[in-house]
Amino acid sequence: MSEATNQLLENLNALAGGLFLLTAFGMVAMRQARGCLNLFIGQSLLLATSAALLGLRYHSVHLYGVAVVNLISKPLIVPWLLRKTSPEEVYTRREVDQALNIPTSLLIALALVVLAYFLGLPLSNAVEPEFRGPNVSIGIAGLLLGAYTLTVRREAVPLLLGILAMENGAFFAGIAISRDLPMLVELAIATDGLIIVFIMGVLTRAVQKHVGTTAVGGLASLKEAAVEPGKGEVSGK
Numbered sequence: 001m002s003e004a005t006n007q008l009l010e011n012l013n014a015l016a017g018g019l020f021l022l023t024a025f026g027m028v029a030m031r032q033a034r035g036c037l038n039l040f041i042g043q044s045l046l047l048a049t050s051a052a053l054l055g056l057r058y059h060s061v062h063l064y065g066v067a068v069v070n071l072i073s074k075p076l077i078v079p080w081l082l083r084k085t086s087p088e089e090v091y092t093r094r095e096v097d098q099a100l101n102i103p104t105s106l107l108i109a110l111a112l113v114v115l116a117y118f119l120g121l122p123l124s125n126a127v128e129p130e131f132r133g134p135n136v137s138i139g140i141a142g143l144l145l146g147a148y149t150l151t152v153r154r155e156a157v158p159l160l161l162g163i164l165a166m167e168n169g170a171f172f173a174g175i176a177i178s179r180d181l182p183m184l185v186e187l188a189i190a191t192d193g194l195i196i197v198f199i200m201g202v203l204t205r206a207v208q209k210h211v212g213t214t215a216v217g218g219l220a221s222l223k224e225a226a227v228e229p230g231k232g233e234v235s236g237k
Contacts, residue, residue, distance in 0.1 A: 009057040010133065013050050017138040020046040020172060021113070024145040027165055028109045029102050033157045037079060040161045040168075043142075044074035047168050050135065051175050063175055070171070078164065082157065099152040109145055116141035123177065139173025142166075 023043040030036045048071040055063030100108070120137030146165030153159050 006057060009053050013053045013057070014134050016046045016050045016053065017134040017172070020050070020168075021138050021141055024142045024165065024169070025106065025109055027149060027161065028105050028145055031098065031102070033155065036158050036161050037082065040164060041075045041079060043165065043168055044070055044078075047172055048075075050172060054133075054135075054175055066171070066175055074164070074168070082160075098154065105148075105152060109148060112144040112148060113141045116144050120173070123173075133176055135176030136173045139169045139171070139176070142169025142172055145169070 020043055023039045023046065026039045027036050027043075030039060048067040051063045051067035051070065054060065055067060098105075117137045120140045123136050123140075143166050146162045146167075146169055149162035149165065150159055153162060
């Protein structure tokens with residue numbers, strides 16, 4: 001493969017990484033569950049694109065497999081599972097229950113990205129020079145921003161998407177460090193993620209049905225009602 005082609009693939013991968021980071025910022029700023037889901041779909045597509053570009057750049061069949069698995073499981077199966085298992089109300093109403101406001105969250109997110117850059121430097125330097133790229137720092141940033149959403153969001157579905165965004169960030173960094181990840185490992189992780197999505201969706205529907213909300217704080221309302229003394233007893237008279 002010519003040097004010009006390699007440079008083009010690296011530039012396209014850097015573009016995918018920049019857009020990946022923008023979707024992570026968007027998930028921090030978005031206050032609607034449907035919008036968070038759409039950003040997660042876009043982020044997963046960019047992860048698959050980066051894996052495919054790196055696979056083409058370094059002739060790695062394993063990275064092609066990572067791209068295919070992520071392309072099928074996250075942009076297609078995860079949204080389908082969520083829509084089938086979660087109540088429709090989660091996606092139609094505005095999600096406003098958040099610990100911090102949007103400007104503060106974005107400032108914290110920017111600080112986390114700067115931190116991710118410095119955390120990613122040692123890992124990037126440990127990789128062979130021809131394998132270095134933006135994936136490590138951007139992946140760590142995506143992982144940190146996904147973890148941040150877990151601390152400020154109080155709705156069940158956005159919390160779940162934050163967990164999946166953390167996984168996306170870890171994989172975005174991992175494909176640049178280890179290009180020979182066995183397909184069995186990738187399939188196992190994807191399967192575990194789908195199981196988590198299914199269970200979380202079912203629980204969200206159950207909580208919404210009994211409590212009337214999908215806010216995590218609403219789980220405190222699930223208390224056993226006290227039984228009145230003598231109630232339900234059959235009188236012997």
